[in-house]
Amino acid sequence: MPPLWPAAGSPPARKEPPVAVVESSRTGDLPPSRTDDWWRDAVIYQVYPRSFADGDGDGTGDLAGVRANLPYLAQLGVDAVWFTPWYLSPLVDGGYDVADYRTIDPAFGTLDEAEKLISEAAEFGIRTIVDIVPNHLSDQHAWFQAALAAGPGSPERERFHFRPGRGENGELPPNNWPSQFSGDTWTRVPDGEWYLHLFAPEQPDLNWSHPEVRREHEDVLRFWFERGVAGVRIDSAALLTKHPELPDFTEGVDPHPYIDQDEIHDIYRSWRAIADEYDGIFVGEVWLPDSERFARYLRPDELHTAFNFNFLACPWDADRLRRTIDDTLAEHAPVKAPATWVLCNHDVTRTVTRYGREDTAFDFDTKAFGTPTDLELGTRRARAAALLTLALPGSVYLYQGEELGLPEADIPLSRIEDPMHFRSGGTDPGRDGCRVPLPWVSGEPHSGFGSDTEPWLPQPAYWPQYAVDVQSEDPASMLALYRTALRLRRETPGFGDGPMAWLPADNGVLAFSRTDALVCVVNLSGTPATLPSHAELLLASGPLTEDGRLPSDTAAWLRR
Incomplete structure (x- = not known):
């Protein structure tokens, strides 16, 4: 039996088996999609900009790095690229704390570069999807700064959820709502009021019953559609609307006071009308256990697709996987929406590491430091899972580095940045382990991610063995498998959307x-x-x- 490797140790040398391969294309010319509704069977590559490639050598990935590597994405064979937030942000939560939706954060580049990237990607046959975070803003956003300055009862505060506290002197939070991160959901400001934040305190929730909030986001959608994006990924898509009285949360009692409120569908119907003007599409981050409630988001006049997290979290077990696949297809069938399949993203443990553990499922509540994993076993399973996922009906999302078979990296405590770690009191390892900068060239400093400047997150010493240049020369590598699989999926009849x-x-x-x-x-x-x-x-x-x-x-x- 192969050894079990704790998260803190170096993994063994990769020993990937030979594989039946078909020579992959070396050009950016991709065959046309099988359907006018390209999103129904697309393979969409997720780029986490800070960690993809560093074009200016400052240690942080950027748009210049993506532009320089568009040929790599074209050769891989993806149909579209989804960028996690690239907007102006203090980066408290990896860019999901947005200070200005119409400005690119200087760490990533400029708006002009973003427009060039969208255009250049299209020349390779690659569409662009941007990430919108409608539930909350950064506390540095002009709206929230104005709300702090204006004081209680002001119009500026009506865009958010400011409330007086409970208790004799207002010293207690307005309600008991649990956080989507660990910790509190309310923060008190110097004038005595409290504001709601389902995530970190630096991410105040917006009040979606306010017409200015709705108008602003509709304008932001138009702003990016007019710059040529093909679609929008909606973060925390089921959380926007809250019960107007903000009542206490009681476990097991429906309806939930801030998840999946009925009023949210009016918002997405208005958004869909805008997307239809531009032939744009939506994919929602919708975590809901109720399949009927989930399907409502995919009605013909709302979102086009939504992420399938039940499949992502499912353990490596034949019966469980079959049941999850059946459930997924069944919940999409009434609304005739395509399923989406994903093995990993910027929030979850990387597939190779997860599939090498005794418990191969994923759950935020069970993440822990030092969980043993067998990377040889995990890699073998991840290779098989890639072919399973790409053969299922619908579209597929591929997180950067999965095509390289990257494992979860162990981040020194002194370098962890993820607020999930700090808000858990240090018990949650956070999500930085799946966000480590990619290895491009094995013999260069920092595996060719940028220049001599150390990346914003440290790369493990063994990272060079996973580099793109190494795998490009190895017909048995994970990269070779993905390149061949994506080409076959695109060119061979029977794949993509349709029956199984x-x-x-x-x-x-x-x-x-x-x-x-x-x-x-x-x-x-x-x-x-x-x-x-x-x-x-x-x-x-x-x-x-x-x-x-x-x-x-x-x-x-x-x-x-």
């Missing part, structure tokens, strides 16, 4: 068919599995056994 049907399979094995005689088989059992009868093996995540069976934690695409 489960096939008979042994315990622990998932097998399903798509149209055009396409079949995907994933072996999550402990023994090799016999493949269905087929005419062609298109791609496998690892080598087959000598007698042609599919090993454990391996996936294959077949043509019957």
